[in-house]
Amino acid sequence: MTSQPYALLEAVSLEVHYGGIAAVKGISFAVEEGELVCLIGANGAGKTSTLKALARMIDASGEIHYRQERLDQLPSHALIGRGLALVPEGRGVFARLTVAENLAMGAYHRNDRAEIKHDLDRIYAMLPRLKERAEQVAGTLSGGEQQMLAIGRALMGRPKLLLLDEPSMGLAPLMVEKVFEVIRTVATQGVTILLVEQNARLALHTCTRGYVMESGKITLADTAANLLADPRVRAAYLGE
Amino acid sequence: MDIFLQQIINGLTTGSVYAIVALGYTMVYGVIQLINFAHGEVVMIGAMTAFTVIMAVVGLGLPLPPALIVLLGVLAAVPVCMAIGYTLERVAYRPLRHAPRLAPLITAIGMSIILQHLALLIWGRDPRAFPQIMENASFAIGGAAISTVQIAIILMSVVLMAGLTWFVYRTRFGIAIRATAEDVRVAALMGVDANRVIAATFVIGAGLGAIAGVMVGTYYGIAHYTMGFTLGLKAFSAAVLGGIGNLAGAMLGGIVLGLVEALGTGYIGDLTDLCRWPLVGGMLAERCEADGHAILFGSNYQDVFAFLVLILVLVFRPSGLLGERVSERA
Numbered sequence A: 001m002t003s004q005p006y007a008l009l010e011a012v013s014l015e016v017h018y019g020g021i022a023a024v025k026g027i028s029f030a031v032e033e034g035e036l037v038c039l040i041g042a043n044g045a046g047k048t049s050t051l052k053a054l055a056r057m058i059d060a061s062g063e064i065h066y067r068q069e070r071l072d073q074l075p076s077h078a079l080i081g082r083g084l085a086l087v088p089e090g091r092g093v094f095a096r097l098t099v100a101e102n103l104a105m106g107a108y109h110r111n112d113r114a115e116i117k118h119d120l121d122r123i124y125a126m127l128p129r130l131k132e133r134a135e136q137v138a139g140t141l142s143g144g145e146q147q148m149l150a151i152g153r154a155l156m157g158r159p160k161l162l163l164l165d166e167p168s169m170g171l172a173p174l175m176v177e178k179v180f181e182v183i184r185t186v187a188t189q190g191v192t193i194l195l196v197e198q199n200a201r202l203a204l205h206t207c208t209r210g211y212v213m214e215s216g217k218i219t220l221a222d223t224a225a226n227l228l229a230d231p232r233v234r235a236a237y238l239g240e
Numbered sequence B: 001m002d003i004f005l006q007q008i009i010n011g012l013t014t015g016s017v018y019a020i021v022a023l024g025y026t027m028v029y030g031v032i033q034l035i036n037f038a039h040g041e042v043v044m045i046g047a048m049t050a051f052t053v054i055m056a057v058v059g060l061g062l063p064l065p066p067a068l069i070v071l072l073g074v075l076a077a078v079p080v081c082m083a084i085g086y087t088l089e090r091v092a093y094r095p096l097r098h099a100p101r102l103a104p105l106i107t108a109i110g111m112s113i114i115l116q117h118l119a120l121l122i123w124g125r126d127p128r129a130f131p132q133i134m135e136n137a138s139f140a141i142g143g144a145a146i147s148t149v150q151i152a153i154i155l156m157s158v159v160l161m162a163g164l165t166w167f168v169y170r171t172r173f174g175i176a177i178r179a180t181a182e183d184v185r186v187a188a189l190m191g192v193d194a195n196r197v198i199a200a201t202f203v204i205g206a207g208l209g210a211i212a213g214v215m216v217g218t219y220y221g222i223a224h225y226t227m228g229f230t231l232g233l234k235a236f237s238a239a240v241l242g243g244i245g246n247l248a249g250a251m252l253g254g255i256v257l258g259l260v261e262a263l264g265t266g267y268i269g270d271l272t273d274l275c276r277w278p279l280v281g282g283m284l285a286e287r288c289e290a291d292g293h294a295i296l297f298g299s300n301y302q303d304v305f306a307f308l309v310l311i312l313v314l315v316f317r318p319s320g321l322l323g324e325r326v327s328e329r330a
Helices: A047-054 A099-106 A113-126 A128-132 A143-155 A173-188 A200-206 A224-229 A231-237 B003-032 B039-060 B066-096 B102-123 B148-170 B172-182 B184-189 B194-220 B227-242 B247-271 B278-283 B285-291 B304-316
Strands: A009-018 A021-031 A036-041 A061-066 A084-087 A161-165 A192-197 A209-214 A217-223 B138-141 B144-147
Touching (some): A036 A047, A036 A173, A036 A200, A047 A161, A047 A192, A113 A128, A113 A143, A128 A143, A173 A192, A173 A200, A192 A200, A200 A224, A224 A231, B003 B039, B003 B144, B003 B148, B003 B194, B003 B227, B003 B247, B039 B066, B039 B102, B066 B194, B102 B227, B148 B172, B148 B194, B148 B247, B172 B184, B172 B194, B184 B194, B194 B227
Parallel strands (some): A036 A192, A036 A209
Antiparallel strands (some): A009 A061, B138 B144
16 A cells, blocks of 8 residues: 555455355555545445444454554454444444433543533534433434434544444434434534445435445445446446 | 231341342343352352451450441451452353353353352351341331341341442443443443443442341351352342343342242241141041141241242243333334
C-alpha cells in the first residue's frame, strides 16, 4: 500500500472464517477522518462479518489500523475508550433496561459526569421520542425507536468513528428515512461513519464514498456518485 | 400455641436464608447461564469460618457484646468466601467459558466435592456446635413465639436484599451487570469488561452466601461440613421457583420455599395420621387406640418439600414465578 500514514481506519487483508468457511476473503479498505463511507452488498456478502471483525466481536486475521494503533490486538471492550463505536445488526438494545439506562450504558466508559449529562440532553433534543420514553423498558419500543436508541446510545460514548450495521433493517420506509436523517446529522457533527447497508440506493445517496462487497471480496470502490452511475451497480443493486 | 403462625415465623426465617443463598445462584446464572453447584459449599465455609473466629474470640474471654462477636465472625467469613468465589470463577469456570455447557456444570459439581472435603480436612467430620452466645430471648406474638435470632435473620436479609437491589438497579456497575446478563457482546461494545462483571457476580454472591452461612449456623446452633449440600440444593430450588436469573424471583422463591417447607413440616404429621382417615383408621383401630395416632409421614420429611416444589415448578412452570417466558422482539 502507500507509505503515507494510515487513514483513521484502515483494514489490510482482513479475513474472517467461520469454521472452514471464509466469510471475508482478505479485503483492504480505508476510512478517512470526517468521511461517511458505505459498504454495500447482498445478503451474505460478508458486510456484517467485516464490521464485527473491526469491533473485535469475532476473530479475524489481517491488520486493522486505527489512529496509529493496531486494533486487531485489542479486546472488544477496549475500543469505545479509543473512540470506536458499533451499532450492531439488529440494534442490540438491552431490552430489559430502560431507555435511560441504555443511554447511560453508552457512556459507561466515561467519567465526566457533567459532560455526560450535557450529551444526554443533546441526544434527547435530537431524538425527542427517547426522552418521552426515558423510563420505559427498551423492549417495549418500536423497531424504529430501538434503532434510534441504539444510535443515541453509541453517540453517548462520544465516538470518533461510528460503525453502523444495517440501520434500515426491518423498518418501515418512513422510519428508514428518519433514521438516515439522524445519520446525516451525526455525520455533519464531525463523526466519521462507516455504514453497512443492504439498501444500496439509500446508502449511496447518503455516503460520499462506497465499497461494494460480493462473496467476501471488495469488487468495486469509488465515490458514491460514480457507483450510482456504474452499470454493474445499477444492474445488481439498484434493480435497474 | 398457634401452629400456623409459628410455622409462618419459622418459614420466614429459613426462607430469608434461602433467599440470600438463592441470590448467589441466580446472579451467576443470569450472567453466564451457569449453575454454580459449589455455592452451597461456599455458604458452609462461611459458617465454618465464622464458627472458628467466634470460638477464638469467645476463648479470649473478653467482655464483648455477643452481637459484636457474631459480627466479627461475619467480617471474617465474608472476605474468605469472596476469595473462594473469585478463585472458583478464575480457576475453574473461566477456562471453560466457551466450552460446551456440560463441562462447567460437571466442574461445578467437582468444585463442590473439593470444597466439601477441604472443609472436612480443616474442621473434621464432627458437627461443630455454634456457641450460643446470643441471648436468645423470645417474644410472644399472637400465640406464637419469635426469637431475637429470628428477628435478626429476617431484618438482616431484608437489608441485604434492599442493598443488592439498590446496587444492581441504581449504580453504574449494577446496570452494567444487567446489561452483560442480557448481551455480553453488546455490553463489551460499551466498554464493559465481561470478565470483571462475571467475577463480580461470583464475589457478591459468595459474600451474601457467607452471611447466610453465619445466619444458618446461629439459627440451628450447628455447623457441619456437609451442611452446604442440602442448603445449596434448596436455595437452588428457590431460585428456580422464582425464575432463575431473576433477582426478585430468587427473593420471592426463597421466602415461598421457606413457608412451604415450614407449613408442610408443621402439618404433614396431622395430615398423614391414618387414625384420622375414616376408611383406613378403622383397619388400624387397635393401634390408634393404643398410640392415639398412626403417622405415615412425620416432620422428618422436612427436606422433601423443597424438592417437591422444584419438581412441580419444572413440570408446570419451568420459567418460574417471575421468570419471563422466552419471547424476543425482533
